[in-house]
Amino acid sequence: MDTWSYLWQGFLSVFQPQHLLFCVIGVVAGQVIGALPGIGSVSGVALLLPLTFGMDPESAIIMLTGIYYGCMYGGTVSAVLIDIPGDSAAIMTGLDGHRLALQGRGGQALFMAAVGSFIAGTFGILMLTLFAPPLARFGLRFGPPETAALMLLALTSLGWLTGESAAKGLLSALLGLFLAVIGVDSVSGRPRFTMGVIDLMDGIPFLPVVIGIFGITQVLLWLESRAQWKVMKANLGLRAILPSVQEWAVSKWAIVRGTIIGFFVGLMPGAGATTASFLSYTIERQSSRRAHLFGKGAIEGVAAPESANNAAAIAAYVPLLSLGIPGSATTAVLMGGLMLWGLRPGPLLFRDAPEFVWGLIASMYVANFLLLAVNTLAIPPMIRILSIPAPVLMAIVSVISIVGAYCIDNSVFDIWLALGAGVLGYFMHKLKIPVPPVVLGLVLGPDLETAMRQSFMLSKGSVAIFFTRPIALGLLIATALFLSAPAIGGLLRRRRSPSRQPAEGQG
Amino acid sequence: MSVDSVLGVAASVGGLLLIWQGRGFGYWVHLSGPGPGFFPVVLGLLLQPVAVLLVVGGRTVGEKPDWSRSGLRAVGAGALAFAVTIWLVSWLGMLVTVGLYTLVWLRLVGRYAWPRVVALAAGTVLAVYLIFVLWLRVPFPTGILPL
Amino acid sequence: MHRSRVLVFGLVAAMLLSALAAGCTGQKKAAYPEKPIELVVPYAPGGGSDVLGRHIADIIQKEKILPQPINVVNKPGAGGQVGMSYVNTKKGDPYVILTFITGQVSGPKTVPGAVPASVFTPIARLALDEECIVVKIDSKYQTIEQLMEAAKQGEKAVSIGGTAVGQEDQMVTVMLEQASGVKFNYIPFDSGGEVMKALLGGHIDAAWANPNECVSQVDGGLAKVIAVAAPQRLKKWPDAPTLKEKGYNVVFEQFRGIVGPPEMPQEAVKVLAEAFKKLSESQDWQTRYIEKNALTSAYQGPEEFAAYMKEVDQLTTELLKALGLIK
Known part of the structure; x- marks a missing residue:
């Protein structure tokens, strides 16, 4: 049988009524859990995994795929509506998404995110269906030097995110990188800055920090200002949430670029979806004629990272299915789940259990489609969150922050960390230090350091390893361009359109 | 001193602490490159120009956060x-x-x-x-x- | 609004009542275990210990080995220390048990203030995970002789990847170095998956892997096992020689077992050890857990397991000293 007939068999399996039902349950459960602040795809899948115990393998994997997908979509909702990203991959979505929500265009932001995710997801699954083995071989070419160079590229693009003062943006990023250093050094085994606290040995986990710095900070800032939500009463009809022609026009290419960047970055090891969303956002901002709108409610700033993180999440399946190596933390959890049924993802699975692999791939198409439906139809009721009175909403945010921080690792220490991050976030807001760089430094820092030091170990201390490998060299050149671009770009912009400056102040 | 200048001085001191601590961790290991102290030292060094920028910027801006x-x-x-x-x-x-x-x-x-x-x-x-x-x-x- | 409020109150009242009721029936004196047992997995979901824990919970319930279910709780962090210190606080509690591996014996030695393995009550050893040397299928080192020959060419001439520092993979590297006199270029990665990725990409020359970390790549024709650090050849790959038969006295196994908190009541230990024995003899366990993960089934009861842990303790202390991680 060839690919298509296998895939056809897979679809037949998914469209059995009970399988379809499990897919729907998985999708909705994932969406709900993923939308809780801080509980993104990794902990969402880990928490929901036990629901599938006791099912037959086929139903279970179909439901797991639904959960995986639902969690990915869900993270966007909390980022846009209450500015608390569901996970690190949704941080960039929240930057512009929440601004749009405050301008009464939250529906449009969510709609665009759903469409972008759908297109990116479909592209990703098609690539997975057709070209998984060669793509996996491409991903393997990324060894430690390439990973280090990629992380460096992602980090240097931090410069684009700095907001008002470049120095403060850099300070924030360096703070994040410092936090990433805390814990036992993964290369030498030496504890660094742990102050003898055992809970800090594994380093500072970023999910509690995300919960604290977005959720608890928000509660503290609200306590100070006691502002009411200044949301324009949005019309809740389905038609009223459709993006305008102009919004489609600016988002079209953002989705395409986000999809492609996301998919290829996602093939590489490391912090796939986060790096992908981050790079696509900065590239979008750099190439946009409306760069001044970014961070103030540009819809393409939602479309690009959302497409990218979904494409990357699918790309993580490529090494899982064709090599038996999980491509991300979430797929690692999924793999553990599959092994409970004695199913070991990898090259042999295509031979030994093709009906299972193709059922899985077919269920991805179906889950993707279901989520587009759920996410567009559910936007009107979801927007209602914004009309909850502020004191009640803030109480809910506090409770979810506490419970969510605990759930990640069943650890009370993590709630303390979230509170610490919340207080830090408050002061950063007051001192006008941008928050995203600190989180991204924390997310990317450990991978950067480990990959860089592994490279040096491979080369026995010689720097040459970064310059003799074409991909690593290419990425380093891109990094250098990125680093010098702000200066060049700044000069160009100043010469080209001095008249644009006032518009920036208004947004 | 403006808030930004204070921030800059704090960043510089923090960076120096990082350099000092990092050197203690081991900066470079023969035949395996950067040691556990390499990253902290680099971060500490990078903090210095940032601190200068903050202090210099703080002198001209001098904006106070709206604390009540x-x-x-x-x-x-x-x-x-x-x-x-x-x-x-x-x-x-x-x-x-x-x-x-x-x-x-x-x-x-x-x-x-x-x-x-x-x-x-x-x-x-x-x-x-x-x-x-x-x-x-x-x-x-x-x-x-x-x- | 009013109706829903009544409903909410009703539900809360019902919950309270049922909790009370549960509390009352718990008073009756019954045979251990009379309530669910918490199985703490001190590593993240999806890892080897988690897979062990989930299989235990699943099979014990399906085969009705114990009258009460076992609930798996992940408490990951600090190389198992977070979960270990949690169980350490449950002194004498017969309803908390912990998955235990070699790394939990050696790990605490390098961390000041950590809970050592010796405080826990051994219940049962269940399986051994062997250490294999794996190369890429088209590697220039097709046999262990070729690899060792290349390693003799100079310090760190051959790179060998493994999971983490100060853990099993690095310890067995040191054993092989001591037995052969060569120095490997040991490269630590964060997970077994990353090691395999680096190996298949040709970024490292060889890798240490447990059978379950490399089985799908080896059986899938992407990689090859060239030696095992086991006492005899593995049933799974009988062509791969042991290091011992090649003249290197290197035997190192990672054990997987179950321990209880300090001062766990003897009768609970007895009941559980018996239950794990039944588990380990069950068909489902042997095919679904042991075979699929390419493990060696190796049940030991509380006394034998305690003695075995002491041996592991001594061996790992020596190896960590050789690594310079402890004095």
Whole structure:
């Protein structure tokens, strides 16, 4: 049988009524859990995994795929509506998404995110269906030097995110990188800055920090200002949430670029979806004629990272299915789940259990489609969150922050960390230090350091390893361009359109 | 001195501490390149120009954050409430603590009438119970109560 | 609004009542275990210990080995220390048990203030995970002789990847170095998956892997096992020689077992050890857990397991000293 007939068999399996039902349950459960602040795809899948115990393998994997997908979509909702990203991959979505929500265009932001995710997801699954083995071989070419160079590229693009003062943006990023250093050094085994606290040995986990710095900070800032939500009463009809022609026009290419960047970055090891969303956002901002709108409610700033993180999440399946190596933390959890049924993802699975692999791939198409439906139809009721009175909403945010921080690792220490991050976030807001760089430094820092030091170990201390490998060299050149671009770009912009400056102040 | 200048000086001192500590960790290892101290030292070095930029920028901008006494008091109280809550989680269990937090918050901050406060708090506890305990089987700390 | 409020109150009242009721029936004196047992997995979901824990819970329930279910709780962090210190606080509690591996014996030695393995009550050893040397299928080192020959060419001439520092993979590297006199270029990665990825990409020359970390790549024709650090050849790959038969006295296994908190009551230990024995003999366990993960089934009861842990303790202390991680 060839690919298509296998895939056809897979679809037949998914469209059995009970399988379809499990897919729907998985999708909705994932969406709900993923939308809780801080509980993104990794902990969402880990928490929901036990629901599938006791099912037959086929139903279970179909439901797991639904959960995986639902969690990915869900993270966007909390980022846009209450500015608390569901996970690190949704941080960039929240930057512009929440601004749009405050301008009464939250529906449009969510709609665009759903469409972008759908297109990116479909592209990703098609690539997975057709070209998984060669793509996996491409991903393997990324060894430690390439990973280090990629992380460096992602980090240097931090410069684009700095907001008002470049120095403060850099300070924030360096703070994040410092936090990433805390814990036992993964290369030498030496504890660094742990102050003898055992809970800090594994380093500072970023999910509690995300919960604290977005959720608890928000509660503290609200306590100070006691502002009411200044949301324009949005019309809740389905038609009223459709993006305008102009919004489609600016988002079209953002989705395409986000999809492609996301998919290829996602093939590489490391912090796939986060790096992908981050790079696509900065590239979008750099190439946009409306760069001044970014961070103030540009819809393409939602479309690009959302497409990218979904494409990357699918790309993580490529090494899982064709090599038996999980491509991300979430797929690692999924793999553990599959092994409970004695199913070991990898090259042999295509031979030994093709009906299972193709059922899985077919269920991805179906889950993707279901989520587009759920996410567009559910936007009107979801927007209602914004009309909850502020004191009640803030109480809910506090409770979810506490419970969510605990759930990640069943650890009370993590709630303390979230509170610490919340207080830090408050002061950063007051001192006008941008928050995203600190989180991204924390997310990317450990991978950067480990990959860089592994490279040096491979080369026995010689720097040459970064310059003799074409991909690593290419990425380093891109990094250098990125680093010098702000200066060049700044000069160009100043010469080209001095008249644009006032518009920036208004947004 | 403006706030930014203070921030700059703090960043510089923090960076110097990092360099000092990092050198102690081991900066370069023969035949394997950067040691555990390499990254901290580099971070410390990078902090120095940033600190200079902050101090220089702070001299010209000199903008003060909009801190008010009452606002700060509210934030302090909020942070303290979080701390007490987290401390109580191990003592009273997650569900009871979350319920208490919501009660106190809605009464003191929201200034709602008692019936509404109790109903909302009970609803919150129930929702947390249904989602996290019944559905997701999260092993919450139970504390001294059997909940 | 009013109706829903009544409903909410009703539900809360019902919950309280049922909790009370549960508390009352618990008073009756019954045989251990009379309530569910918490199985703490001190590593993240999806890892080897988690897979062990989930299989235990699943099979014990399906085969009705114990009258009460076992609930798996993940408490990951600090190389198992977070979960270990949690169980350490449950002194004498017969309803908390912990998955235990070699790394939990050696790990605490390098961390000041950590909970050592010796405080826990051994219940049962269940399986052994062997250490294999794996190369890429088209590697220039097709046999262990070729690899060792290349390693003799100079310090760190051959790179060998493994999971983490100060853990099993690095310890067995040191054993092989001591037995052969060569120095490998040991490269630590964060997970077994990353090691395999680096190996298949040709970024490292060889890798240490447990059978379950490399089985799908080896059986899938992407990689090859060239030696095992086991006492005899593995049933799974009988062509791969042991290091011992090649003249290197290197035997190192990672054990997987179950321990209880300090001062766990003897009768609970007895009941559980018996239950794990039944588990380990069950067909489902042997095919679904042992075979699929390419493990060696190796049950030991409480006394034998305690003695075995002491041996592991001594061996790992020596190896960590050789690594310079402890004095």
